[in-house]
Amino acid sequence: MNTELTADAIGRVLVVGAGTMGRQIALQCALHGLAVDLYDTSPDALAAAHNEINILAASFARHGRLSPAEATAAAARVAPTSDLPAAAARADLVSESVPEDPALKGRIFAQLNELCPPRTVFTTNSSTLLPSMFAAATGRPERFAALHFHLPPWDANVVDVMAHSDTAPEIVALLVAFAHHIGQIPIVARHESSGYVFNAMLSALNGAALKLAAEGVADVADIDRAWMGIMKTPIGPFGIMDMIGLETIWTITDFWATTLGDRGLRANADFVRGYLDRGRQGRKNGHGFYDYPHPAFAADGFLEG
Amino acid sequence: MNTELTADAIGRVLVVGAGTMGRQIALQCALHGLAVDLYDTSPDALAAAHNEINILAASFARHGRLSPAEATAAAARVAPTSDLPAAAARADLVSESVPEDPALKGRIFAQLNELCPPRTVFTTNSSTLLPSMFAAATGRPERFAALHFHLPPWDANVVDVMAHSDTAPEIVALLVAFAHHIGQIPIVARHESSGYVFNAMLSALNGAALKLAAEGVADVADIDRAWMGIMKTPIGPFGIMDMIGLETIWTITDFWATTLGDRGLRANADFVRGYLDRGRQGRKNGHGFYDYPHPAFAADGFLEG
Numbered sequence: 026m027n028t029e030l031t032a033d034a035i036g037r038v039l040v041v042g043a044g045t046m047g048r049q050i051a052l053q054c055a056l057h058g059l060a061v062d063l064y065d066t067s068p069d070a071l072a073a074a075h076n077e078i079n080i081l082a083a084s085f086a087r088h089g090r091l092s093p094a095e096a097t098a099a100a101a102r103v104a105p106t107s108d109l110p111a112a113a114a115r116a117d118l119v120s121e122s123v124p125e126d127p128a129l130k131g132r133i134f135a136q137l138n139e140l141c142p143p144r145t146v147f148t149t150n151s152s153t154l155l156p157s158m159f160a161a162a163t164g165r166p167e168r169f170a171a172l173h174f175h176l177p178p179w180d181a182n183v184v185d186v187m188a189h190s191d192t193a194p195e196i197v198a199l200l201v202a203f204a205h206h207i208g209q210i211p212i213v214a215r216h217e218s219s220g221y222v223f224n225a226m227l228s229a230l231n232g233a234a235l236k237l238a239a240e241g242v243a244d245v246a247d248i249d250r251a252w253m254g255i256m257k258t259p260i261g262p263f264g265i266m267d268m269i270g271l272e273t274i275w276t277i278t279d280f281w282a283t284t285l286g287d288r289g290l291r292a293n294a295d296f297v298r299g300y301l302d303r304g305r306q307g308r309k310n311g312h313g314f315y316d317y318p319h320p321a322f323a324a325d326g327f328l329e330g
Numbered sequence: 331m332n333t334e335l336t337a338d339a340i341g342r343v344l345v346v347g348a349g350t351m352g353r354q355i356a357l358q359c360a361l362h363g364l365a366v367d368l369y370d371t372s373p374d375a376l377a378a379a380h381n382e383i384n385i386l387a388a389s390f391a392r393h394g395r396l397s398p399a400e401a402t403a404a405a406a407r408v409a410p411t412s413d414l415p416a417a418a419a420r421a422d423l424v425s426e427s428v429p430e431d432p433a434l435k436g437r438i439f440a441q442l443n444e445l446c447p448p449r450t451v452f453t454t455n456s457s458t459l460l461p462s463m464f465a466a467a468t469g470r471p472e473r474f475a476a477l478h479f480h481l482p483p484w485d486a487n488v489v490d491v492m493a494h495s496d497t498a499p500e501i502v503a504l505l506v507a508f509a510h511h512i513g514q515i516p517i518v519a520r521h522e523s524s525g526y527v528f529n530a531m532l533s534a535l536n537g538a539a540l541k542l543a544a545e546g547v548a549d550v551a552d553i554d555r556a557w558m559g560i561m562k563t564p565i566g567p568f569g570i571m572d573m574i575g576l577e578t579i580w581t582i583t584d585f586w587a588t589t590l591g592d593r594g595l596r597a598n599a600d601f602v603r604g605y606l607d608r609g610r611q612g613r614k615n616g617h618g619f620y621d622y623p624h625p626a627f628a629a630d631g632f633l634e635g
Contacts, residue, residue: 205634210633218542225547248527254488256561258562
C-alpha cells in the first residue's frame, strides 16, 4: 500500500453513477481543479448529466461565484464516459453513487477492483448502507470507506467520512485531506452508523414536523414558520423535504414504519403518501408541500402569516 | 363576555412569575409600549428581575436596537410588584410563568379569577402542560388559553397559541392580534399537543444529536459542525442545549426515558447526567458541552475543524 498518498496525489476522480448525486459530486471535484470521469451505463443519463453540469456551471458564472472562463473550464474537466476500463485505469479515487443496493454496489466495486490500479481509493456515497456491508466485495477493504456528500455540495459542504473496521487509518486521513481539498468539511464517524451524522438529525427533525402535520396539530406552513422564525433559516423542514423529494421521504418513512412496527411513523408515511397520490413529488415536479418555482415560504411576509 | 376586545384593548399586562421567562415576557411587552406588572412572591426574585430588565434594556441601547431614551422608557414600563390584588385589578391580560405544576397553576388562576375584572384574559406560558389540565380551575375557561413564548422573545419571536376545547374563538383571535402587537409570530395549534410546535421539533433534533454522541458515532463538536455547516446556522444542537440548560435537558429526557421505558432515551439521559455530575450545567454556569463565554463553536475556523 502506498502510505505516501496525500490529497495532492488525487488528481483524477472516477464518479460511478450519473444521477443527481453523481453529477454534483463530479462538478464539485471539477470546481476544485480535479479531472473527473463520470461513468454511467445509461447514455441518456450521461447526456442529461453533461447538460446539467453545463447549466450549473453557467449559473455559477451568472451569480458571480466564478468567472465565465472558470465556469467553462470546470465543466470541461468533467468527462462523461461509458468506457469503464479506460476511466478505471486512470482513477486515483472512485466515488460511487449507484442505487442503494449492497449487492449491486459490491458487484460494481469487484469489477472496479479488476480494472483500477492498486493505488486507487474506493469510496461509496451511500447515505443509508454501512461500508462493512460490501467492504469484502470491493477486494480492497483497507482502501475503502464511505465518503458521503450532501446536496448541493457547493453549499451543503459537509461530508461524512465513515470507515469500516478494516479501513486503513491512512486512508481515513487521506479522505479527510481530500475533503478539505475539494471544499468540504469532513465529519469523521468514530464507528459505523446507518444514519450517518447530519442525516440522522435531519431525519429526526423531519419526522417531528411530519408528526405535527399528520396529527393535525398545525398545518405545513405554520410548522415551517415556527422553525424558520426561531432558527432564522430561509427554509423549514417541509421545504427541505420538498428538495429531497417526497418519494424518497415516503420510502424511508415507510421502511422504518414497517421495520419498527411504529404507528406514529406509519401515520407520517400515510401523510406523505397522500401528497404523492395527488401527484405531488416535491420540487422536482413543481408540486410538493409547496408549489414551485415560487413557494409560499420564500415570499415576503411569510413569517408574519 | 366582551366580544369587542382587540389587541389595542390590552394596555396593561400582568406577568405572574419573575423567573427567566417571566422577566423576558414582561420586557417584550414593555418594548411594545405596554404597561406591565411583574408579580412574584419572592422579593429576591423581583429584585433580580428588575436588575436584569434594566441590564437587558441597556444592552439593547448599546447595540443600537433602541435609543437610550427608548430603552429607559421600556424598562420603566415594567413595575415589579408583590401586591397581587392591586396588579390583578388593572390587568387586561395575565401571562403566567410559574413552575410546571398543573395544580399550582390552577390554584394561582383561581386566585386571579377572584381578583381580576371579568374582562381579563388568562394565558399560561407552559411549554409542557396542556391548558385543559387546569382550564376549569381558572374559573373562566372560555377566556383562557396557552400563549407560549420562546427565549429570548425579541429574537425567537414565535408564540404558540394553544386553546383548549372551551376557549372562545374570539379569545384565540384576540391572542393572535396581541401576538402581532408585541412583535411575535403566532402559531395557532389546531388542537392541544403537549410538545407544542417548535419545541416538538427542537426536542427531536436534540434527541438525535444526543443519540449520536451517546453512541459514540461522533463527538459533540463534530455533530454541531455537521449541522451548522449544512444549515448555515451560528449554533448547533449542543450549543442550543447549553442555552436551555443541561438540568432541564436531563429532566425532560429522564422523564420520557422512564415514561416510555426507552433504552435509547435512557442512554441520552445518562450522557447528559455525566456532564451534570462534572458540574457542567450549560451556559448559566459557564460550563456545559462547551466552555463560556467563548465557546469553541463561535470561534473563527470552527467549521473547518
